[in-house]
Amino acid sequence: MSLSLSLEEAPRQRPSTVSEVVESARVVVEHAFPPLWVEGEISNFKTYPSGHWYFTLKDPAAQLRCVMWRADARRVPATPQEGLKVFARGELTVGTKRGELQLVVRQLLATTEGGFYAIALERARAALEKDGLLDPARKRPLPLYPRVIGVVTSPEGAVWHDIVAVVGRRWPATELVLVGARVQGDGAVEDLCRALALANRLTALELLIVGRGGGSKEDLWAFNDERVARAVAASRVPTIAAVGHETDVTLTELVADVRAATPSAAAEKAVPERADLVRRLAAVGAGLGSAVSRRLQLAEERVRHASTRLGGAVDRRLAATGERLRRHAARMVASCDARLAARQADLSRLGASLDALSPLKVLDRGYAVARDDRGRVLRRVGDFPPGRAFRLRVTDGEVPARAEPRP
Amino acid sequence: MSAERRPPSLEEDLNRLDAIVRALETEDVDLDRALALFEEGVERLRTARERLADAGLRLRQLREAADGGLKLDDLDR
Structure with missing residues (x-):
């Protein structure tokens, strides 16, 4: 017997699978929405080991799941923190795994002034400050006459040529060593860190210049990266940083021992003027000559003086001793005191030692x-x-x- | 690559020269010492002048070799 009791109507058509429904929704959603900007607050932010970012955008009434793939996420200068208000630009889709509406974010901007750049800069600055790397007391003096100077910059840029020109004009008595690195775009941070470390392995290195020419804030950005700043701070030899133009100050420059407004200015700070040194050498030579002739003259006077004094002193002492001896001898004869016989022996010892004593200072000098x-x-x-x-x-x-x- | 042990730098030479002139100007050193200092000063002055005279700017590029060592190549101006 069969139980024909049916409380529900059976579907009249074949039911869709879950996958089919979600996939249809995905196609509809993707076609219905062109790329769009969404404003919201970051929450549940997670970075995956793959480098992808997952987070939720929310406002008081609703929330939207978001994903930002690694290639896009790495262009954002700072990791967003919870509660940060952002503008996110991307495409809507439906995530098939969870059947969730999802925004695939291509571009993320912080709504605060300066955006993520300002956030990243402030974070890196605070971290460097915490470790004392911005302390002015850390600044080392530059060597006056460096023999080997490293230059970490782009081999293609104008910086290297500017530095070669200035150093060649002022101070050719040196060796400039180019250590090439990309200074902007993807991989610039890693390249700069690697080049700074490589330069520091050169034992002969005495000074390091790191820099690049002017550019947009984004172009200069690698020099605000905490890793680059730390690599500069870790340099074994003193550093000069010259990044962009006068008005741009990057973290790298704050950490370096000396900041120069431009690469040419860095070269001028790195080496002295040859003409100044020629003058200084001439002055030292003259000083040496006059000091030694003065010294010789003095020595001559001293010898004259000492020999006079030596003769006089010995004569005087001998005379005095003789006189004392004579006096004592006379008294001895007169009294025939036995104690005086003993004192005579003391006195002759005294006479001998007096002799030896007086010229000792003179003997010290080699007489x-x-x-x-x-x-x-x-x-x-x-x-x-x-x-x-x-x-x-x-x-x-x-x-x-x-x-x-x-x- | 440059040798580990190097002759004194120009800076060391100049500092030493200043110290020699100062020592000679005081009367504390004896004459033998003064003459030795003078000779040393003349020698250091000579090497410093030579270093300035025959100096030509040298340009090189530093790279990391495949074996992880340092590679220095001469560069043209």
Whole structure:
């Protein structure tokens, strides 16, 4: 027996599959809407490892799922944060997997002043500041006469030629090393970081210039990238940054040791004027000459002075010692005191050491005093008969010596 | 690629020359030392002048070689 009780009517036609319905909706939606701008607030933002972005745009009443493919997302200078108000331009479709209405975003702009550029710049600046990289105390002085200067820039741009021209004119005594990098567009950031690291591997490098000529904000953008700024900050040698024109200041320039308004100005800061150095060398040469002749004159005077003093001092001391000895001898004879006999021995030791003591300062300078075996100072040629043994008192002791036979 | 150990730079030469002139101007150094300093000064002055005289701007390009090493090629002006 069969149960023929039917509460529902069976479909009169073959039912569509889910896929068919969603696919039909997708075709209709895609045809019905040309690319359009949508204004809304970012929520549920997610970056996938593939580089695609998924998020929801919402207003107080509704929300719209959005996807931004990697190739489009990477052109946005900053990752949007929750709640950011944006303008999104893209095409509507229906995502087949979830059957959801979806905006495929091609272009994303922040509604705030300066857009994503301002947001990215502020984030990068804050991160660099947090790590102390914007601290003026970090700035290193440039070498005065660099022998090897690296230049990180585009091999095709005018920057390299400008720098070659200026350095060649001012200071040819150097070597300029070009380290090529794309300076704008896709891959510029990676290229600049790689070139900065490569240049730093050159052990002879003493100074690094990084720069490019003028351009739009987008053209200069790589130089506002946190990675490029950090690569400049990490340079082993001092850096000069010159990006765009006078009015453009990029993060790279804030981090560099010196900022130049233009590449030519960077070259001028990098090397001195040859003519200035020629003058300086002449001045040093003159200074050297006059200092040494003054020094020689002084030395001569000192020798004269010292020899006079030496003679005088020794004579005076010997005379004084002799006088004391005579006095004591006389008293000794008079009293025949046994204690005086002992003092006589002290006194003769004193006499000998007094002798040795006074010229010590003079001996320090390289003079020597010749004495005979009784300690008398030998002053004249006549004091040195050939074969005579004597002692030379020098600053740190005595040397036995003998007079050679004279020719 | 340039040697690791290099002769003193012009900057070092000039700093040393300034120090020599200062030392000679004070009276603290003895005469032998003063003469040695003077000779050193004359020599450094000579090398500094030579470096300026025969200097020609040299241009090169740095690349990373396939083996990861550094490659320096001469460039024309």
